[in-house]
Amino acid sequence: MSSEAANPVTAPTRPTERIVAIDILRGFALLGILIMNIQEFAMPVAAYSNPTAYGDLTGANRWVWTLSHIFADQKFMTIFSLLFGAGIVLMSEKLDARGQRAWGLHYRRTFWLLLIGLAHAYLLWSGDILVAYALCGFWVYWLRRLRPGWQMALGILVVSIFSLILLVTGLTMQFAPPETQQEWRADWRPAAETIADEVASYRGSWLEQMNARVPTTFEFQTFGFLFWALWRAGGLMLMGMALYRWGVLTGSRSRGFYAGMAVLGFAIGLPVVSWGVVQNFANNWSMEYSQFGPGAQVNYWGSLFVSAAYVGLLMLFAQSGALPWLQNALAAVGRTALSNYLLQTILATAIFYGHGLGLFGSVERVGQIGIVVAIWVVQLVVSPLWLHHYRYGPFEWLWRSLSYWRLQPMGTRS
Numbered sequence: 001m002s003s004e005a006a007n008p009v010t011a012p013t014r015p016t017e018r019i020v021a022i023d024i025l026r027g028f029a030l031l032g033i034l035i036m037n038i039q040e041f042a043m044p045v046a047a048y049s050n051p052t053a054y055g056d057l058t059g060a061n062r063w064v065w066t067l068s069h070i071f072a073d074q075k076f077m078t079i080f081s082l083l084f085g086a087g088i089v090l091m092s093e094k095l096d097a098r099g100q101r102a103w104g105l106h107y108r109r110t111f112w113l114l115l116i117g118l119a120h121a122y123l124l125w126s127g128d129i130l131v132a133y134a135l136c137g138f139w140v141y142w143l144r145r146l147r148p149g150w151q152m153a154l155g156i157l158v159v160s161i162f163s164l165i166l167l168v169t170g171l172t173m174q175f176a177p178p179e180t181q182q183e184w185r186a187d188w189r190p191a192a193e194t195i196a197d198e199v200a201s202y203r204g205s206w207l208e209q210m211n212a213r214v215p216t217t218f219e220f221q222t223f224g225f226l227f228w229a230l231w232r233a234g235g236l237m238l239m240g241m242a243l244y245r246w247g248v249l250t251g252s253r254s255r256g257f258y259a260g261m262a263v264l265g266f267a268i269g270l271p272v273v274s275w276g277v278v279q280n281f282a283n284n285w286s287m288e289y290s291q292f293g294p295g296a297q298v299n300y301w302g303s304l305f306v307s308a309a310y311v312g313l314l315m316l317f318a319q320s321g322a323l324p325w326l327q328n329a330l331a332a333v334g335r336t337a338l339s340n341y342l343l344q345t346i347l348a349t350a351i352f353y354g355h356g357l358g359l360f361g362s363v364e365r366v367g368q369i370g371i372v373v374a375i376w377v378v379q380l381v382v383s384p385l386w387l388h389h390y391r392y393g394p395f396e397w398l399w400r401s402l403s404y405w406r407l408q409p410m411g412t413r414s
Contacts, residue, residue: 019090020331021251021318026083027334027383028314031376032076034344035068038368040127041348043361044198045216046190052285053189056364064365070273074303077129079310081233084133085240086249089144103141109403110137116338116399125345126216132229140237148242155242158235162228163300170292188287199361204354243311251315258312258319265309272302332383339393340379347375388412 039048046053051065088106095102117130143151173181186194201212243249248261276298283289290296318327333340350356351371352363363371386393390410392400400408 018335019250020327021315022083022086022090022249023331023334024318024327025079025249025311025314025334026337027330027332028310029076029079029083030333030337030340031330031379032072032310033080033341034348034372034375035072035369036076037127037344038348038372039068039365041125041345042352042359042363042368042371044190044195045126046187046195049291050188050285054195054361061365064369066277068365068369069277069299070270071306073299075307075310077233078236078303078307080129081133081236082240082243082249082307082311084137084233085140085237086244088137088141088237089241089244092141092144105403106141107138108405109399110134110141112399112402113137116395120342120345121217121221122214124349126213126220128217129229129233130341131221132225132233135225136230136234136237140234140241143238144241146241148245151238151245152242155235155238155240158231158238159304160231161235162231163297165227165231166292166296166300170288173288173292184291185287188291202353202360203358206353206355209353209355248315249311251318253315255316255319258315261312262309262316263312265305265307265312269302269305269307269309273299273306276302329380329384332387333379335387336383336393336396338399339395340383342395343379344375347378 036048044054047055051057051069055061057065091106092102095105111134113130114134117128117132117134121128121131143154146154173184176184190198198212200208202209204211240249247253276295279298280290280295283293283295285295317323321327348371352358352360354360383393389412391397391412392408392410397408397410
């Protein structure tokens with residue numbers, strides 16, 4: 001790599017050119033996504049989808065799970081996917097305005113993101129989402145010039161495909177081979193021996209963790225991607241492109257628009273998702289109902305409305321100028337989202353995995369939320385301090401340097 005200054009035509013976005021409202025929203029989503037990810041850091045993977053598969057689910061722990069599910073599950077991943085799609089259009093527009101072809105930079109950035117995600121997933125944590133985003137980024141890019149209305153309609157259609165897959169699977173499950181049905185049930189509610197093996201692996205050394213991490217990662221990035229992430233993440237990226245071009249994600253709409261978005265989103269989303277929780281418990285979290293039946297569909301669609309409400313609230317917050325210290329901190333987290341996403345993994349695995357404190361499988365949901373809050377405090381404090389001295393987060397700097405194939409200036413005065 002060359003250390004000379006970047007050509008202004010191909011240089012990355014400067015801090016002064018950033019859309020602050022998007023950074024605030026991204027920072028909010030980055031912090032919020034840890035509410036759900038902490039469960040997969042701390043507990044066997046089955047407990048993420050089926051809370052009855054592991055751990056205590058009474059009293060305060062049940063309340064923590066319930067509130068996390070209603071207010072967090074799939075909501076912050078939705079916002080991240082919307083922003084990823086918006087970012088593709090934003091970068092493309094800026095390069096087009098400079099007379100520079102955008103596709104080369106996009107595919108270099110996406111390729112390096114894919115490699116970062118693969119390293120993250122196989123070396124540290126199987127729950128990585130970067131690989132799925134990169135794979136979706138390869139194809140949604142070519143739809144960035146569609147009219148926003150078509151992008152939104154196509155995005156909803158693509159998101160619907162996973163819902164249809166679940167519906168068809170549930171209706172035809174009885175015709176699947178007995179061994180396939182048994183495998184599905186074992187994944188949904190693992191045997192005690194399977195759980196014990198997973199706990200032992202993650203409490204072991206880094207190499208011992210590979211026994212659990214590698215097969216889980218491979219399944220998530222192959223079957224899981226084709227079954228779920230391709231449609232959910234890809235469709236939401238298309239919707240994000242439309243919302244960006246309509247000015248929804250940039251804080252460009254009126255306060256009345258965002259207030260209505262927040263009220264309508266919560267009025268529809270919260271009752272729907274809450275009703276789903278009640279019904280899942282009423283059906284004893286059976287695989288037929290909660291994984292392949294209505295129990296999975298309710299939050300899948302209800303989460304879109306809750307996410308829309310969050311967008312409305314955060315845009316109102318950004319427009320208001322209130323609590324400037326918090327806005328600055330959230331924007332700093334958003335500007336360093338890749339570094340902070342990986343930092344969450346580094347901190348959480350150091351707490352729960354055997355190369356650190358080895359607490360995997362021994363911290364209940366109440367304790368997990370306490371750890372989430374502690375990590376939030378670290379990131380809200382450290383991120384603005386870091387950006388006071390440096391232009392980019394460390395992994396943003398690496399990503400940009402690889403994408404432009406030249407070392408980017410790191411210091412704020414360089």
